Amino acid sequence: MKKQFLILITLLISTITFACSCDIPKPILEFESVDYVFKGKVVSKVYAIDSLNYTVTFEVFKHYKKGEKPKILEFTFTSEGEYTGEFTSCDWHVNKDEKWLVYAYYSNKKLIFSYYCSNSRRIENWNISKNEQRILDYGNSFKLENYIYQFENGFNITKPIANIDSIFKNGKIKNYINPYTRLELFIDKKGNLNFVTAGLNYEFKTDSIYNLKTEFKIKLKKQVTEFEQDAMELIRKMPKWEIKRHIETNLPVSHIRHLIIQFNKEKKEWRYEL
Template identity: 65%
Template structure:
């Protein structure tokens, strides 16, 4: 019986741990996409007549983002499970008298904010770290185009403009010993391919305030194999890529693209995967 209870508890804990797992965006990018970033206290919480939603009002003590600075802001959320009859491990709520740091943005024309997948947080349970405070204090001077991006969800997914299939058909036909590699491509804000190297053959220099890369430098940790050399030269023939832009501001930015290249010995053809 004890083993059964332990198994059930393990399953429940695992469900709670993984159900809401997600990458919290870098705080400066959430700052950039937000309409408001502020610290405030919840001065009221009012449930709708059917109790299925509630509206909270924040009294703002400090605005971080330049622009319109209202003294109060309201948000409406789905009510807790005891009112709706629906419970998930992702449930969270906002309560009266709580102090919060909020990154608020418009979603489907509604001003709102999140918790599990956001840098928004009730102050007390989660505190503002020194690094985040530095970002908040300097957020208005941030310039998107001065940094290099990779996997951030605030941007569009890019593909090559050049015909990659036609380029691969010009690849060398050889009996390579290890015919596979992961490559890193550095593309500028105009969509021009600047550099190509292996997935370990580069170094990034990060900004000290926002912790984002500002420089991409090829720095090989080991000699290139014959296949890697030929693969790099082949990929360099794909000069044009789609421009990467920030979804809210439409600002173009430089970025790193990841590309796997292999040579099929049996079919004698080059293949790739983005």
């Protein structure tokens, strides 16, 4: 019986982790996208007459984002499962007297914030890490278009303007020894392919405040194979790519795009994964 109980608990924890897991955006990118970033205390929590939702009132002690700086902000959330009768693995709630760091934004003219998939969170004794505090302090000076993006959320996924399938159909047919590689492409904010390199033959410079890439350089760390050379030759036939843009602001940015490329020896055909 005890073993069955432990198995059940393990499954429940796994379900919760899977259901609510997501990539939390880098603080500066969430800072850029939202309407308010503030530190405040919950001074009231009032349930609706039917108890299906509640409204919390924050007394704001510190606004970080430039613009309007209201002293009081209110948010309405769906009530806890004990009131609604609906329990999910992603339930979270806000209580009176809690202190929070909040990244808030308007959606359908309603001011909201999230807990999962956000940097919003409860903070004990007003403690914020030194790194995040620096980001908050310098956030209004941030220029999104000055950095290079790779895996960050909040941007469109780009494709080449040319027909990639047609280009790969005309790839060289050889008896490659190791017909597999991952290529890294540097594409500027105008959609121009500037560099392409294989494996880890590159390096970045990273900003010390926002932890974002500022410079991309090719640096040969291992010998490029014949297959990799031919793969890069194919990629150079796609000099123009869709422009990568920040979804919230529509600003164009430079970015790193990677492709996995392989050659099927039996079918004698090139394959790729964007």
